[in-house]
Amino acid sequence: xxxxxxxxxxxxxxxxxxxxxxxxxxxxxxxxxxxxxxxxxxxxxxxxxxxxxxxxxxxxxxxxxxxxxxxxxxxxxxxxxxxxxxxxxxxxxxxxxxxxxxxxxxxxxxxxxxxxxxxxxxxxxxxxxxxxxxxxxxxxxxxxxxxxxxxxxxxxxxxxxxxxxxxxxxxxxxxxxxxxxxxxxxxxxxxxxxxxxxxxxxxxxxxxxxxxxxxxxxxxxxxxxxxxxxxxxxxxxxxxxxxxxxxxxxxxxxxxxxxxxxxxxxxxxxxxxxxxxxxxxxxxxxxxxxxxxxxxxxxxxxxxxxxxxxxxxxxxxxxxxxxxxxxxxxxxxxxxxxxx
Amino acid sequence: xxxxxxxxxxxxxxxxxxxxxxxxxxxxxxxxxxxxxxxxxxxxxxxxxxxxxxxxxxxxxxxxxxxxxxxxxxxxxxxxxxxxxxxxxxxxxxxxxxxxxxxxxxxxxxxxxxxxxxxxxxxxxxxxxxxxxxxxxxxxxxxxxxxxxxxxxxxxxxxxxxxxxxxxxxxxxxxxxxxxxxxxxxxxxxxxxxxxxxxxxxxxxxxxxxxxxxxxxxxxxxxxxxxxxxxxxxxxxxxxxx
Numbered sequence: 081x082x083x084x085x086x087x088x089x090x091x092x093x094x095x096x097x098x099x100x101x102x103x104x105x106x107x108x109x110x111x112x113x114x115x116x117x118x119x120x121x122x123x124x125x126x127x128x129x130x131x132x133x134x135x136x137x138x139x140x141x142x143x144x145x146x147x148x149x150x151x152x153x154x155x156x157x158x159x160x161x162x163x164x165x166x167x168x169x170x171x172x173x174x175x176x177x178x179x180x181x182x183x184x185x186x187x188x189x190x191x192x193x194x195x196x197x198x199x200x201x202x203x204x205x206x207x208x209x210x211x212x213x214x215x216x217x218x219x220x221x222x223x224x225x226x227x228x229x230x231x232x233x234x235x236x237x238x239x240x241x242x243x244x245x246x247x248x249x250x251x252x253x254x255x256x257x258x259x260x261x262x263x264x265x266x267x268x269x270x271x272x273x274x275x276x277x278x279x280x281x282x283x284x285x286x287x288x289x290x291x292x293x294x295x296x297x298x299x300x301x302x303x304x305x306x307x308x309x310x311x312x313x314x315x316x317x318x319x320x321x322x323x324x325x326x327x328x329x330x331x332x333x334x335x336x337x338x339x340x341x342x343x344x345x346x347x348x349x350x351x352x353x354x355x356x357x358x359x360x361x362x363x364x365x366x367x368x369x370x371x372x373x374x375x376x377x378x379x380x381x382x383x384x385x386x387x388x389x390x391x392x393x394x395x396x397x398x399x400x401x402x403x404x405x406x407x408x409x410x411x412x413x414x415x416x417x418x419x420x
Numbered sequence: 421x422x423x424x425x426x427x428x429x430x431x432x433x434x435x436x437x438x439x440x441x442x443x444x445x446x447x448x449x450x451x452x453x454x455x456x457x458x459x460x461x462x463x464x465x466x467x468x469x470x471x472x473x474x475x476x477x478x479x480x481x482x483x484x485x486x487x488x489x490x491x492x493x494x495x496x497x498x499x500x501x502x503x504x505x506x507x508x509x510x511x512x513x514x515x516x517x518x519x520x521x522x523x524x525x526x527x528x529x530x531x532x533x534x535x536x537x538x539x540x541x542x543x544x545x546x547x548x549x550x551x552x553x554x555x556x557x558x559x560x561x562x563x564x565x566x567x568x569x570x571x572x573x574x575x576x577x578x579x580x581x582x583x584x585x586x587x588x589x590x591x592x593x594x595x596x597x598x599x600x601x602x603x604x605x606x607x608x609x610x611x612x613x614x615x616x617x618x619x620x621x622x623x624x625x626x627x628x629x630x631x632x633x634x635x636x637x638x639x640x641x642x643x644x645x646x647x648x649x650x651x652x653x654x655x656x657x658x659x660x661x662x
Contacts, residue, residue: 267525274519277508283470284502286494286523286574 103250107243116242118354118361120314123249124307125350129334130253130260131303133346137335138264139296140276142199144328145186145206149301151213151323153179153308155220158229158318163219168232172309179305180298182209187297191290194279206328213320225319232313245314252310256303260343263299272296273341326379333382337389338396345398352397356381421446421609422467422498422578427476429466436462438633439476444578449600449610451620451641453654454630460613461503463630464582467611468500469493480578494523497577501584503613505567509556513547516555516566520573533573540569543599561592568599578609585616597623617654621645629654 107116128150135141153175160166160174190201213220220226232239232248239248263269271292274282283289312318330353338349357378360366374381393400422444430436436459444450452460465471467478469490478486480498488496508516517537521529541548544565550558555566564584571579581600585593593616601623604610614620621627621641629637629650637647644650 267522270515270519270522273511274508274522277510278506280470280502280504281506281508282519283490284468284494284500284506285519285570286491286499287519288489288491290489 100254104247107246111243112361113242115361116246118358120242120246120249121311121358122351122354123246123253124311124314125331125334125354126253126347127249127256127307127310128304128331129338129346129350130256130343131300132331133335133338133343134260134263134272135296135300136332137340137342137346138269138272138276139293141293141296142195142332143202143300144199144325144332145202145204145209146300146304146331147323147325147327148206148209149179149182149304150308150311150327151209151318151320152182152301153305154312154318154323155213155226155308156305157309158226158312159219161230161313162226162228168230168313169234171313172306175305175309175312176302177305179308180302182305183298183301184294186301187294191293203325203328206325210320210323210325213323221319223320225317226312227317229312229316229318231316232310249310249314252306256306257343257347259299260303264343268292268295276341330382333386336396337386339398340396342396342398345396345401348397348401353382353385356385421448421481422611423477423479424463424467425477425479427463427466427478428474429462429471430474431462431471435474436633437466440630440633440635441476442628442635442638444609444611446609447604447607448626449604449612449624451612451614451624451627452630453614453617453620453627453644453650454636455653456615458630459633460630461582462633464500464580464611464613468498468502468580470500491523494574497575498580499571499574499576499578500580501567501571501582503582503586505563507555507563507566507570510554512552512554513558513566514551516570517547517573520570523574536573536575540572543572543602544569559592561588561595564588564592564596565599568596572603576608578611579603581610581612581614583613583615585614585619593619617650 106119128146132143132146135143156178157171157175160171161168166174186202186205190198193201214223216222232245239245264272271282271287274285274287275289275292279289282292311322334349334353335346336349337353338347339345355362357375359374360371389396395402422442424440424442427437427440428435440459440463442450442452452463454460462471466473469488469492473486476486477484480493480496483496485493485496485498508519511519514537517540518533521533521536524532541551546562547565547569550562555563558566568581568584584596584600588596597619600610600612612620612624621644624641626638626640627644628635629644637644637650639647645655
């Protein structure tokens with residue numbers, strides 16, 4: 081017999097439903113192309129961060145090379161579409177598979193590494209991938225990049241408009257969050273958390289540590305590859321400068337800002353940090369000078385936000401939001417007996 | 421139940437175990453005593469699959485498990501309570517116990533979880549009172565109880581315990597060993613590594629003295645307690661019998 085959902089669970093379901101409806105309705109009520117484009121990039125980052133949150137936030141496996149998987153997905157999709165004329169959906173599938181293989185290639189030799197050593201190894205992987213994107217000119221177009229990547233299309237239906245791209249990206253955001261959410265809520269999620277808390281303890285509990293690490297690397301890389309593919313087809317042009325170490329660090333910052341071990345928090349971190357340099361998209365009437373300042377000082381603003389969050393909300397935005405919700409609940413008058 | 425023959429293992433190029441052979445029968449409590457660095461914990465690590473055997477064999481109920489990986493051994497019923505407890509510090513007592521049952525998976529295990537948890541809380545009532553507390557906030561003794569409780573959630577056939585009394589007050593040690601006695605009465609087979617030889621031998625049926633990676637002496641607990649070498653070196657009885 082299924083248990084009836086509790087009040088907190090019901091509130092959460094209502095919140096999720098409200099967010100989904102608001103996101104889906106947005107292009108129909110406010111179809112500003114710039115806003116929708118920025119929100120599409122927000123969605124792409126949420127997909128990558130959903131995977132990184134599993135790997136880093138839940139399993140505690142640091143990755144400073146996630147831009148590489150994002151790039152592998154983007155180049156796989158772009159090259160197959162431009163040079164071989166593959167249909168969009170096949171390019172997406174190939175991007176996910178090739179990135180997953182990339183995750184497997186990185187996971188196996190780094191199984192024994194932890195903490196800083198793993199961070200260094202993943203950083204090196206990211207740099208190797210970056211150099212490969214630059215040097216494999218015949219395939220990737222080198223530093224000049226790869227242009228002419230077609231928009232997403234399903235048969236005769238070409239998704240060119242900002243509205244359709246936005247809806248497509250956020251559909252995949254939903255898929256990614258659903259997948260990651262299920263992983264976290266079920267048995268594999270317990271294994272990830274155990275791995276993070278104590279690898280030796282996890283082994284003592286009969287958790288297959290090797291398999292768990294490899295699986296989470298592969299899932300995380302696949303999601304980054306999916307995001308890369310979406311990015312390539314949305315922008316139509318990719319170059320190595322989109323897949324640098326700086327991006328990898330920003331992605332880690334999004335997870336930390338949102339909250340380690342919280343999928344919703346990581347998604348929130350991605351939303352906040354992606355919106356900062358594009359704040360004019362959501363704040364109408366911002367002066368061009370203010371936008372320029374935000375973009376010029378982007379990295380510094382990231383740094384200050386991270387320091388403030390670490391000092392005052394060590395659990396990230398998710399923990400901060402949880403504390404705020406608790407405070408609101410405590411201030412709310414208790415229901416009377418008749419109501420109860 | 422457990423047969424270990426000519427087991428060799430070590431770290432890097434250093435050979436720590438130099439042909440250890442021991443046996444543990446079903447329902448028995450067997451202890452390994454020895455000085456620091458003798459190889460007792462290394463032996464438990466090899467038995468739990470956390471360290472590969474270089475040579476020799478490990479058999480559990482006649483089945484060769486020498487090359488079997490750690491998580492599969494837990495499923496076979498060979499469960500280790502590691503030295504230093506290795507709890508999930510940021511998780512609650514309840515979540516630690518839930519993870520202890522991880523290897524049993526499936527619907528049947530889910531329905532048995534409540535029953536197994538009740539058994540653990542009956543054995544260590546303090547854990548029941550601290551069910552929602554994080555493991556990090558427990559005292560050392562309570563943490564050791566949780567480490568044993570977590571291992572019991574896997575329904576072990578053979579429980580390996582590595583230094584359960586380490587760093588604990590005598591009163592707490594007594595409490596933990598009386599719980600182990602209770603488990604023995606219920607038929608659980610125990611292999612115990614313990615530096616406090618007096619406590620270990622008092623609670624075991626048989627024992628092995630491990631010295632520089634080899635079994636130097638074997639016998640019943642009473643025989644070992646009566647042995648002059650054991651008394652002199654491990655029980656601290658310098659002047660005749662006490």
